[in-house]
Structure formats: C-alpha cells, structure tokens
Amino acid sequence: MSSTSDAADVADASRADAVRPDAVRGDAVRAAAESRAIVAAGLGGLSGLIGGLIVFAGRLVGLADGALPVGSFAALVAGIVGVPVFAITYVRADSRRGRGREVVRRSRLRRAIDVIGLTLTASAMVMLLIAALFSIAQLAFRSLEIGAFAAAVLTAGAVAASTYALSLLASDITTQRVATLLALFLAAGTLSSMLSAEDELWWQNNFSALGMRGVSGSYSFNVTVILSGLVLITLSGYLTRDLRVRSIRYAVPARGVGIVRTLLVVVGVAFMGVGAVPVDVSQLLHNMFSVCLIIAFVVLIAACPTLIAGLPRAFVAASAVFVAGMVLIVLLWVPFGYYNLTAVELLAVVVVFTWLVLFTRNVSTGQMPDGDARLDA
Known part of the structure; x- marks a missing residue:
C-alpha cells in the first residue's frame, strides 16, 4: 500500500x-x-x-x-x-x-x-x-x-x-470581451444620441431619425453604428477561431463555421451601411441595409443550432425562444399596432445582442459541448 x-x-x-x-x-x-x-x-x-x-x-x-x-x-x-x-x-x-x-x-x-x-x-x-x-x-x-x-x-x-x-x-x-464591448458601446452611443436629440418626439418616427443630417447627436449616432459594424467583422474572426479550436479539441464537426462567419460579416457590413447612409440621404439604400441586417441576424439565430454541432441544449432552446420573441415583436407592431417602429427596433436590438453575447459564451474554447456530438476518448 x-x-x-x-x-x-x-x-x-x-x-x-x-x-x-x-x-x-x-x-x-x-x-x-x-x-x-x-x-x-x-x-x-x-x-x-x-x-x-x-x-x-x-x-x-x-x-x-x-x-x-x-x-x-x-x-x-x-x-x-x-x-x-x-x-x-x-x-x-x-x-x-x-x-x-x-x-x-x-x-x-x-x-x-x-x-x-x-x-x-x-x-x-x-x-x-x-x-x-x-x-x-x-x-x-x-x-x-x-x-x-x-x-x-x-x-x-x-x-x-x-x-x-x-x-x-x-x-x-477574447471573443467574449469583444462581444460585450460591442454591446456596451452600441448601448452607450445610442443612449447618448437619444439624450442629446433636440427633437423630444424623435421616437415617434424610428431610430434612423437620430442619424439624419442637421439633427443634434446625428454624428455620434452614425459613428457608433459604423464602428459597431467594424467590431462585428472583428468578432466574426474571433468566433471563427474559437469554433475551429473547439471542433479540434472536442472532435465535433466544423461544417457550419464558414456560414456563421459570412453571416456575421454581412451583418457588420450592413451595420456600417446603415450608419454611412442616413435615411435623409437615401431612404431606399438605408432601408436596404436595414432589411439585410435584420434578415441576416434572424437567419443566424435560427440556423446556428443546426450549423454548429454540439451546442449546449439550454442554448439551443434559448435560441428558439429568441426567434419566437423576434416574431412576436414584429407581430405586435404589424398587424396589432401595439407600438411603433421605434419600439420594434429597440426590442430587436436588445434581443439580437443578448443572443450574440450568449452565443460567444457558449462557443468559448474552454467549454465542453453536449447534444448529439460524439467526442473522441
């Protein structure tokens, strides 16, 4: 002994x-x-x-x-x-x-x-x-x-x-710090623009009204949105690295990593477009960037559990709840008319960036995946 x-x-x-x-x-x-x-x-x-x-x-x-x-x-x-x-x-x-x-x-x-x-x-x-x-x-x-x-x-x-x-x-x-920095910066920049807006009733239109030329705080709002787009592109690279390290460490497939990265880059470019082209410069182009941004984000949230193998079951369930929440947010605007477009944009941004922070935490290279993935011994 x-x-x-x-x-x-x-x-x-x-x-x-x-x-x-x-x-x-x-x-x-x-x-x-x-x-x-x-x-x-x-x-x-x-x-x-x-x-x-x-x-x-x-x-x-x-x-x-x-x-x-x-x-x-x-x-x-x-x-x-x-x-x-x-x-x-x-x-x-x-x-x-x-x-x-x-x-x-x-x-x-x-x-x-x-x-x-x-x-x-x-x-x-x-x-x-x-x-x-x-x-x-x-x-x-x-x-x-x-x-x-x-x-x-x-x-x-x-x-x-x-x-x-x-x-x-x-x-x-780290990936988590980039995502958190992005969310905090976007919230702080947007809040600063809202507080400095001369028109107290700007919210009766939409968030794009904060970025119109001649509006107090428009410069900070547009710069905030453009920088947020740049950081989203940076975040896509960090997420790609974490996902591939994770696939090697835990022997899970990495087939959807490229799609996730592409969707995040599309969202980042669309963000930059929203800030670079205010609604009063070109409403058509501004709206095209906005629609592209929303569609890419919804597709990312909905498809991520399928694209990325081995995600925790709790996160997969939460993603389904987030998608359902996005649908409910839109329905309360049209056709029910419970609130206006500004509320839709505000709630959608909160949902999207909350999901993004959770996603980066759940694909951290230090976490063991579960679900249907089979790990090598």
Whole structure:
C-alpha cells in the first residue's frame, strides 16, 4: 500500500511539474501586462494633469456644465491618449498569440480592420463613460465650479483610470470581451444620441431619425453604428477561431463555421451601411441595409443550432425562444399596432445582442459541448 501511495504521489508531482511551466509563463505574461498598464496610467495621468493646468488656467469650470467643462476635456484627453495605448498593446498581444497555435490565420487587411475597429470602439467607450460620470456628478453637485488645479487633478485621475483599463483590456482580448464591448458601446452611443436629440418626439418616427443630417447627436449616432459594424467583422474572426479550436479539441464537426462567419460579416457590413447612409440621404439604400441586417441576424439565430454541432441544449432552446420573441415583436407592431417602429427596433436590438453575447459564451474554447456530438476518448 505504501509503495502504491508513493507511486501515486510521484505521478501527481510529475503532472504538476509538467503543468507548472505554462502556469508560470501565464503568470509572467499577466504580471508584465499589469506593469505596462500601470506605466500607461502614469503617463496618461501626467498628460491629463499638464493639459488641465494649461486649459483651465485662470478660470473656474463646472464638472459638466459651461464651455469646455472638466468632463468634456477629460473625455477628450482620455480618447486621444487611449488610442495609441490600446493599439500598441493590442498589436503586441496579438503578435504574441500569433506565434502560438492559432487556428485561423488572418490577412494584413483583416488585422488592420481588427486594430482600427477595436481601438476606436474602446477609446470611444471610455470617452462616453467619463462624460456620463461627470454629468451625474454635476447633478449631485449643482452649480459647483472648481479651480484650475482641482480640475486638472480630476482630469488626470479620469485619464489615468481609463488608460489603465484600456491597456489591460487590450492585453487580453477574447471573443467574449469583444462581444460585450460591442454591446456596451452600441448601448452607450445610442443612449447618448437619444439624450442629446433636440427633437423630444424623435421616437415617434424610428431610430434612423437620430442619424439624419442637421439633427443634434446625428454624428455620434452614425459613428457608433459604423464602428459597431467594424467590431462585428472583428468578432466574426474571433468566433471563427474559437469554433475551429473547439471542433479540434472536442472532435465535433466544423461544417457550419464558414456560414456563421459570412453571416456575421454581412451583418457588420450592413451595420456600417446603415450608419454611412442616413435615411435623409437615401431612404431606399438605408432601408436596404436595414432589411439585410435584420434578415441576416434572424437567419443566424435560427440556423446556428443546426450549423454548429454540439451546442449546449439550454442554448439551443434559448435560441428558439429568441426567434419566437423576434416574431412576436414584429407581430405586435404589424398587424396589432401595439407600438411603433421605434419600439420594434429597440426590442430587436436588445434581443439580437443578448443572443450574440450568449452565443460567444457558449462557443468559448474552454467549454465542453453536449447534444448529439460524439467526442473522441
């Protein structure tokens, strides 16, 4: 018994030794990413402090009210500093992953699209978040005005925090994080456009009214939609990689991966078209992009359980519920007339992006598929 126990202990120790180098390497990578994030935060905070002292010199400023308040300036600096920080960190991390066992090889054009789309989206996201936080603070401290030094310190803190977060995010981009970033960015950008719309009754028409020329907030709305399309194209590449790694790891067929990727690219291009062609520029072309977007998404949701083998049964059932929900949403508009087109668009976007986030989580390479798939021993 003693020799058997000793042999088992030796075997366990051998397995631990075999795993330890990868674990140590992973810890080293995370420690290096944390160090770079701290350095980036320090440089970003210093930029915000110096810029704030120059811009706010000799005057009192509000948190979110007045000409160039602290919130607007901090968001601007965070966006400017965040672009190179995110892009450089992402390219470094992507190159490191590329030297590993990556299943999907991307062209230089696809890599450029990924870098541009994710960088602009992440930077815009922190800008919207900073502006929103300062607006809330202004509501809490009404009529508050602060001096140049205090304004510069607040700017430095906001820029440092956002730069730190962007650096960490870019150092470990995954499919789930891309999908979550996309959903949050689209929600934040759309909400910002809704709040800044001069026409209080814009919702009586449809969401496209937010993107018409001459409408307050139209620029941010259209840019949000265009960037969302770019990120969807990037997401298609990440999903393709996860699906193919999953098919190899668990010995499940990968026959529908190309179709899923094509549908997501079509949706991304259609998103970009909706933002690039406002309804008042060409209603026909704008509507064509919108219809293409909806059809491609519905086909993706409905066909995904058939295209991708081994999806969890709970997700397959949820997909059927999502499709039924989309049908119900349309029926409540036409023929029942329960609400208008704006409500249809809003509810459809919520359903679609909720499903997309769930889909990316369920095809993560770390999850064991079930269903009818047979796994090799």
